[in-house]
Amino acid sequence: MAVQTQFATDASPSPWSAVARAVAMLTVAVSVLLTAFAWPSVRSSVHDVPIAVAGPAPAVRQISAALDERLPDAFEITEVADTTTAEQLIRDREVYGAIDVSSGAPQVILASAGSVAVAQTLNSIATALSQPQSRGASTAAPVRDLVPLPVDDPRGAGLAAAALPLVMGGLLAAFLLTRLVLGTTRRAIGALAFAVTGGLAVSAILQFWLGSLTGSYWANTGAVALSVAAISLSILGLESLLGYTGLGLGAATMMLIGNPLSGSATASEMLPGWSGMLGQLLPPGASGRLLRSTAFFDGHGATHSVIVLATWLLLGVLLCLASGLRRRGPSADLVIRAARATV
Template structure:
């Protein structure tokens, strides 16, 4: 006669050391999250922000020295001879703005679409110059926004807010595809298809509903699609090679490094130390720069961002294919040793 075992109703409580480990882990996680998201904002400042100063050489040199004394190391100044050259540098995204002294009274030329934060700083300089000029015989300085933000989103809030959803979209795509789709090739195709549909949807919302983007809808859609593809495929590739640990590593790279260091809300040059440069080498940072170029600057200044995103996309595809080959090899070994066919998906 079989005796049925009684189910265990009272499990032994965990040891206090397990509680201590859990608390320590949670403390470390929240500290890392706070550091990742708060440190770039708290330590944000102007350093080596590229601007132009236009006008006669003596006046340009005098103003450059005055700016360096007032805001040490804040600007990387390009000295040009005339207003047209300064405006061309702004439109090409070589500089964020310019101070023009070619007509006598200084005029500040902005490109708020390039960075609202830098434009605000240059506005402050214009106010200081105006106050100084008003005490002399020259007329006060003026401000001209050469490349303004859209009237429907004058603070650029939509573009800044889009950075996190794009990262989350790529991460969610990688997570769902690894859970719902078998085969490296099918996952790559799924990620690329989602990049297209997601680009169409996000580009349409930002441009036609929120009014946060101008320019060519198709160029903006392409920028969003390239971002989603680069993010999702790079994480898929890490998962194909490292398993679940790859998903975690990819999420950490995109969420804890890429998003806070993207500089989309301010400017990469305003982030502390080396973080702005690092952020532009990751998909979230490259995405912000590319969207600004396609939406407001007719594609000027997009080359670096396209190269970065294309590199991540290509790397992701190669990792996916390499991971698929590694997974098929054990299946082939089992066929050799057991003589039984093993199914492998591609």
């Protein structure tokens, strides 16, 4: 005991240069975190949001010109002839809403289940399209919510809040499996099993308890399971091939890039510049859009998200296979090089 005490007493403190390096690294880390999470929110705005304008060509052109004058570059307008076509575009998730002038007076059709933020913007447009009355007052254009959010969660808070737990669940699965389970195959099977059980649990909580989801429970479960599997397996694959570097790379990609750029709280089109498009190519963004499609739009608009998530899942499986082949001998060099090139 005396020897240990003497050793602790004689140990010299770290040089001030080490303290300066630690402070610098912490400053850079907190700056990166703040930039990753705050920049998309602060710089979000309405730009190139797809909507439809329905009605006779002269009226459609008039409305389009008025929108462009009031909110330049805010909308990407699709001109259609009638209300039915506009509603079908909304249900197919081709547009977020529509302004219908086919009956003369303008009417705003929106889908709050697609994006609450865009729905609020369209509501403000309804106020701008006010009609003068006989006594000099004016009334806003009528608004119809074609695909509303559930009554138990009219603001979509549960679905927006679920984005981060889904990412964290995939990260936690990859981390725990690498620490507790030996064998790449067993880890991959464990990740797939957790994706299924996690999908069942998360969908049940969101749909039956919180009331944040509607639609088919099994379709919602499949969306959640595919999302968790894509995140966890891709990180497992990186870890199996690159070790701790791969684990850190996967976690940073999902948390610092994928989650802030997912657009789950607003819409991908509202994120600044190219960030919304990038976010939809990563699992967090694709999972949010897929779950909205299965819960509120009968699966319409889900194809792109399914392809993105399946690609990440397949990438993870290939990386795990490449890692297993590397351990078996030098004959797998070509496979390993191809997997690393993919990464």
